[in-house]
Amino acid sequence: MSNDYYRLIAETTSDALVALSPDGEVLQWNQGAETTFGFSEAESLGRSIFELIVPAHLLAEERNTLLRACTEEVSAYESYRVRKDGALLYLNISMRAVHRDDGQLAFILTNKKDVTHLKTRRDTKFLEARYRDLLDSTPDAIVMVNIFGRIVLANGQAEQAFGWSRDELLGKAVESLLPERYRSLHVGHRSDFFTSPRTRSMGAGLELYGVRKNGDEFPVEISLSPLQTEEGILVMSAIRDITDRKRVELELHSKNKELERANNAKDSFLAVMSHELRTPLNAIIGFTGTLLMKLPGPLTAEQEKQLDTVQRSARHLLALINDLLDLAKISAGKISVELQTLDCRDTVLEVLNTLQPAADRKVLQLSSELPEQPLLVLADRRALHQIILNLMNNAIKFTEAGQVRITTASGCDETGAVWVEIRVQDSGIGISSEDQANLFSAFTRLNLTNNADKEGTGLGLHLSQQLAELLGGEIHCQSQPGVGSIFTLRLKGVSL
């Protein structure tokens, strides 16, 4: 056959026909080679084929193949080449040595046919057979991509997530599942991944989006893992549609904001309540006081009795406001207890001093039995004072004759933790077992026939119990109607 005839074939075939010297220098570069690899003839002639289009990891192998081709025909093997723009190609390659008439080796003719799309189809078949059932059973959308960035497997969840049918997905560039603005960037990331494939989550810390067939975008979370197969390396991406999660996160976020606003409103409400409710009481209690002190002038017995009632009611209202505020503060987490080691004997003596006049007025014997050594508890000074004051106050209030006695006890529980108890015992009217059940609930007022002087807010024990719990302790009650009651505050002790 004439040289012209060869030239004609070389010019018409779409295959890349390249003539190489035994060491790989490009001697001929046809139109098909220009189209396939993107390099013009002028760019290629005289260059080493290995520098031009062979991927780095295949260099040694390809040099050997070329050497082999000098002595024997190498037919139809498949391998990867890199195009001028960096894209990876899958080629069907054959090589044949061409000799001059004198028998000397003239050049090696290589014929390369781009079968990238066939390879993708083959990858698809291979994967379908092996993994499809497995992947259909996972909750995430799974898309497998080959080294060319083509989708070679998609599970049912991927069809649902992206709105494409499986047949439409297969062979498609994976970038078509991304919003337009991310596509060119993704091509680069994809080749990076194939260079150092390892399991990782994609774009950690970034917001990622997928795009459906109809153009809708949705937030996704993607994890990538390489899959080595006999057909080469593939990337499996598990894609989770996190639209719902994002929505919940958003809702939670706004709920939190709302709660924060409500909490702030509650705080300022508490402060305003405290101020606004107490301000008018100041004048009521104050001027009732001045009248009872007879500063403006003498009072009749009846006037004095009525003013006493006004004053008692005003003080009751004040106590109610104070207790309510304390309760509101506890429920808002606004009472911060400062736990410290305290000698509870000091607190007990303080309260006894405060209440001695009240006991004297009712001719009650107020007594205490305290250890000689310091009795250390872990408590907040103000809270402890308030609890003991409350228990003692109640005891005095509900005892008509006899005594109110305060004693202490301490010991160790089975774990070795030290406890301290402060017991307030009275010889009062006692509490029936039915009433004991609700004793620590808010607004519990016992059904008493003669309770004119026993006004309480109904919050005292409830508040005391709440405070005791804040201190890691508790209050309990033993009582017998007609005999008396013992209220016991149990606290965490501190060993000396």
Added chain:
Amino acid sequence: MSARILVIEDNQANLELMVYLLQQLGAHQVFTATDGVAGLLMAKQQCPDLIISDVRMPNMDGYELVQRIKQEPALQHIPVLAVTASVMPEERQKILQAGFDGYFSKPIEPESFVQETEKFLVKGKV
């Protein structure tokens, strides 16, 4: 031991109560103002022996008022007492930090209010 006392309080009834007690029980000479700005002006004009002031007031609150008074060379020796309706411990702390020499909690006790006030008069003179 009659003294010159300035009382600053925006609530009319409470102002009346304090003035009445101070006049009746202590026979003190009392000046009044109903907000912080007027109070400061009155303090400068009268240079009283003692100032009793509400904390929450329009125009200038008690915190700012006491700071201004304690910055005035002519006034800084005057004891300033707060009257507060707040029960929050943080606020009580804040009152002392702001420069008040002491405070009363509302409701004030008519039996002891004047007596407690006079303790600071003695201190102020020493």
